[in-house]
Amino acid sequence: QSALTQPPSASGSPGQSVTISCTGTSSDVGGYNYVSWYQQHPGKAPKLMIYEVTKRPSGVPDRFSGSKSGNTASLTVSGLQAEDEADYYCSSYAGSPTYVFGTGTKVTVL
Amino acid sequence: EVQLVESGGGLVQPGGSLRLSCAASGFTVSSKYMNWVRQAPGKGLEWVSLINSGGSTYYADSVKGRFTISRDSSKNTLYLQMNSLRTEDTAVYYCASRYFDWKGAFDIWGQGTMVTVSS
Numbered sequence: 001q002s003a004l005t006q007p008p009s010a011s012g013s014p015g016q017s018v019t020i021s022c023t024g025t026s027s028d029v030g031g032y033n034y035v036s037w038y039q040q041h042p043g044k045a046p047k048l049m050i051y052e053v054t055k056r057p058s059g060v061p062d063r064f065s066g067s068k069s070g071n072t073a074s075l076t077v078s079g080l081q082a083e084d085e086a087d088y089y090c091s092s093y094a095g096s097p098t099y100v101f102g103t104g105t106k107v108t109v110l
Numbered sequence: 111e112v113q114l115v116e117s118g119g120g121l122v123q124p125g126g127s128l129r130l131s132c133a134a135s136g137f138t139v140s141s142k143y144m145n146w147v148r149q150a151p152g153k154g155l156e157w158v159s160l161i162n163s164g165g166s167t168y169y170a171d172s173v174k175g176r177f178t179i180s181r182d183s184s185k186n187t188l189y190l191q192m193n194s195l196r197t198e199d200t201a202v203y204y205c206a207s208r209y210f211d212w213k214g215a216f217d218i219w220g221q222g223t224m225v226t227v228s229s
Contacts (some may be wrong), residue, residue, distance in 0.1 A: 001171055003154065034214025038155070045204055045222055046147075046155065051215035089155050093214035097168055099145075099157040 004029065004090055004102035011108040012080045020105045022073040022090030028100050030071035034093035037066060037075045041086045049088075050075060077107070085109045112136035112218055114205050119223030126195050126227070132188040132205030132220055140183045143208035145216060146190045148201035148225075158203070159190065173199075195227045 005023040012018040022029065022037075029035055035053045038046035048057055050066035053073065063078045073092070077084055090102035118130040130146070146158040159179040160168045167179050178191040188205050202224050206216035 003156075032214065036212075036215040038216075045219040046206075046216075047219070048215055048217045051212040051217070055212070057210070057212075057217065091155070091157075091214070091216070097160065098170065099160075099214065101147075101155040101157060104154040 001094065001098060001100055004092060004100055006088075006090060006102040006105045008103070009106045009108065011110055012077075013110045014080055014082065016080050017076060017078045018080060018107060019074050019076045020088055020090075020107070022075070022092075022102045024071050024073075024092055024100070026071060028092040028094040029068065029073050029090075031095070032093045033068070035066065035068055035073040036091045037064075038089045038091065039084075039086045040089065046089065080109050082109050112209060114207065114218055114220035116203065116205055116220040116223040119203065119225045121226045121228065122195055123229050124195060124197055124227055127191070127193045128195065128225060130190040130192065130203055130205075130223055130225070132190075134186050134188065134207070137207070137209060138183070139181050139186050139188050139207075142211075144179075144181065144188045145206045145208075146177075146179060146188075147204045147206050147216065147219075148199075149204070149222075150198075150201040153201075156201075161188070192225070195225075197227050199225065200227045201225060 037050040040046045202222040207218045
């Protein structure tokens with residue numbers, strides 16, 4: 001159950017786009033279409049932003065989008081806003097059932 | 111309103127035990143997949159345990175044999191019994207549900223409760 005690999009940081013200016021990668025294996029990301037993404041502001045609980053690779057819960061802006069290719073999933077935030085500055089974590093079903101999270105990416109809005 | 115509220119965290123010595131609770135409102139705990147997820151200070155999220163609607167339980171290798179997840183339908187509450195605690199178990203513990211039944215997703219989270227294992 002090794003953590004999924006994410007870049008430690010990403011940044012962009014307001015209005016720009018940022019994409020975060022999440023790399024796993026064929027036993028997790030590559031084996032199932034059950035990748036989700038979470039936003040976490042300091043001192044707060046995580047918030048679900050994307051589920052089943054590409055789907056957005058009600059209330060999540062359509063600036064947030066997800067995709068997957070092979071063993072790597074991605075989260076793109078378009079039209080960056082100040083409130084998007086947060087930590088982002090991917091997660092994948094890994095069979096058995098178990099779940100594995102990513103190492104986390106700190107997004108900074110310049 | 112759908113809500114989860116954790117309690118029971120605190121300071122415990124290595125080798126000690128602690129039981130966390132997660133009270134649910136707005137839905138029935140026994141009808142949903144319920145999880146515990148933890149976050150060590152300054153670190154990332156780690157899935158800990160799951161109890162499904164059928165009552166089957168599953169654990170991360172790091173806690174297997176030491177932690178036990180359970181639920182009480184009469185109190186609509188989820189529990190995590192933690193035994194043989196280690197310093198590396200120090201973390202904020204969140205309960206999280208699969209309320210909307212989106213596979214692989216944790217859609218409702220509590221505010222978390224801090225567990226500190228230290229002598």
